[in-house]
Amino acid sequence: MSYAVSLPESGIFDAWRDAARRAISHRIAPEHIVWNGPGGLFDAAPLPDVAGSHAARVPKAFVELARSVIWHSVPDRLALLYRALWRLDSCEGEPLSPVDPLGRTLMLMQKSVRRDIHKMHAFVRFREVSAAGPRRRFAAWFEPSHNTLEPGSTFFADRFADMDWMIVTPRSTARFVDGALAFGPGGSKPELPDDATEELWAAYFTHIFNPARIKLNAMRSEMPKKYWSNLPETRLIPQMLADAEARVKRMHDAGVSAPRAGASIVSDRYRASLPQPAVHIATLEVAREAALQCRRCGLCEAATQTVWGEGARDASLMIVGEQPGDREDLEGRPFTGPAGQVLRELIAAAGVDAKALWLTNAVKHFKFSPRGKKRLHRNPDRGEIAHCRWWLGLELALVKPRITLALGASAAFALTGDSRPMAERRGGVETGLHGGPVLVSWHPSYILRLRDPGESKAARDDLAKDLETALLKSRVGE
Structure with missing residues (x-):
């Protein structure tokens, strides 16, 4: 038997939740319900007016997910949510997991809705x-x-x-x-009067526009062109872009303005109060203290702290990752986040104590983009890797490992200067810039990003095999 459910435009979440509760209480399967479908379904009946005997229990995460997905524009969003409810109630897989196709679809819809609300608030x-x-x-x-x-x-x-x-x-x-x-x-666009304050805003927008920092793709990503017709400042953008090159030249020709009289006294006193790095670095302890004061690139400005390497100072195997993650940045230790846990599990499975190795990263500060309360990882660029290569070189010179295991493309580039794709290098041993052998393998974060369980297991097995190879080569001559 088929059932037809029609829901109102306004207050649709409460209406859907009430209908879904009644449907699931009677154990009506998803394929037997048409949500907001076309009329004229001769064999479709309305849902029962009263609840059935079955009481479904769902986690709070599903309710939060449904509150967002319900506002998506795709017509089958109601059916997808009910299918997830049915699977949760029937214990059929994990429909709230990003690994599950249905879960991933719903999470992408939730993200799209939240982004759309954010754009509304902004534009x-x-x-x-x-x-x-x-x-x-x-x-x-x-x-x-x-x-x-x-x-x-x-x-x-x-x-x-x-x-x-x-x-x-x-x-x-x-x-x-x-x-x-x-x-x-809804309706069509109304005729709205001009607003005098928009002229003030346009003048301010023009004043703060920096032509030397134009990134058109990033600008369109944050301010899509579909909204431009409603924003007073966007009518100025074409003209400002056309004049950007000339403005940059004028800024360059103007040069740097002279500091105010007396400013050097204040700035010199401020710099003198800062801890000064050691001039001569002969031990890992001195190197670590110097790295804590690193200002070689701009990553130090946003990161919580420098994350120096740790382990045995005479380790025969050094493992180099890309950069600290969110957890590492807060704790001040390498490989303590989700990817680090994968690596440490593989090290333990190989019968080795992680304290007998030297664990570090190619870049010592966390590079990220803030998204609400979260800090999302961003790959370091070549310039940042080059600036930090000096610290990595110190670690190699002071630890003197027999072999180095490079995890991921950034670490491989930092150690070898080679930027070839990982797929053709993984498992091979190359000569590093320091003259020593470097074995290239996957970064644990790559394994975590793989959605296909088979591919994830294969990559994990590759890393385990490369780790065993590196451990074996590190013991040669003992």
Whole structure:
């Protein structure tokens, strides 16, 4: 028997949750429900009015996921959510895992919805319209990619509670009048009056524009062109881009301005108060203290601390990764995050104490991009690797390993200067810039990124094999 479920545009999450609870309580399978489908289903019946005997239990993570996915624009989002609910209730796999195809689909939809809400908060531009009462009135036009007007409007209701406003989108309209938020049908772009404050904003935007730091791809990623027609500052961008080269030249010709009188006294006193690195470095302890004061590149400005290597000072095997991750940056030790745990498990499985090795990274500071409360890993560039190669060279000179295991492309490049793809180098032994042998293998983070279980296991086996080879070569001559 088939069932047809029709849900309203506004308040759709609560309506879907109520319908899904009744459907799952009667153990109605996903393939027997048509969600918001076309009319005229002759054999389709409405859901039972009362709940059945079965009580489903789902984790809080699913409810949070559903609250976002429900606003996605794809028509089958309701069916996908119910299928995930059914699998959770029936213990069929892990539909909330990114490894599961359904889980990955839902998580990508959740990410897209959250990004769309963020764009709404950033790019809605209100213009003041005439008001009959004491409260000021504003209106805006916006074109979201998903049905995100309802969840995105609460932000404006909290922020602009002392005024009335309206946001019109092609699908729906939000109205905030006398402190009450309501939603109705969408419409076309309204005729909005000019706003004098936009001229002030345009002047400020022009003033802070730096032509020497133009990255068009990054700008379009954060400010997609679909929003440009609604933003007062974007009409200035073509002209500013056309004049960018000339402005850079004018900035270069102007040179560096002279410091204010007396500034050198303050700056010299400040620099003198900072810890000074050692002039002569003969031990790992002195090298570590010097590295803590490293200012060779800009990564030190955002990272929590320098993450120096650790292990046996006379280790016959040195393992070099790419850079510290979020966990390593906080703890000040290499290979303590998820990828580090994979490496340490393989070292233990090989019957070796990690303290007998020297574990370090090609770059000593964490490079990341902030995303809300998270810090997302970014690969170091060649310049940053080159700046940090001096510290890696110190470690090689002071530890004097018989062989070095390079994990990943950044470590392989730092040690050998060779940037060839990893696929053609993994498992091979090359000569490092320091003159010693370097065995190239996968980085543990690469293993964690692989979604296919078979590919992940194969890469893990490759790394385990390379580790055993490196350990064997490190023992030659003992």
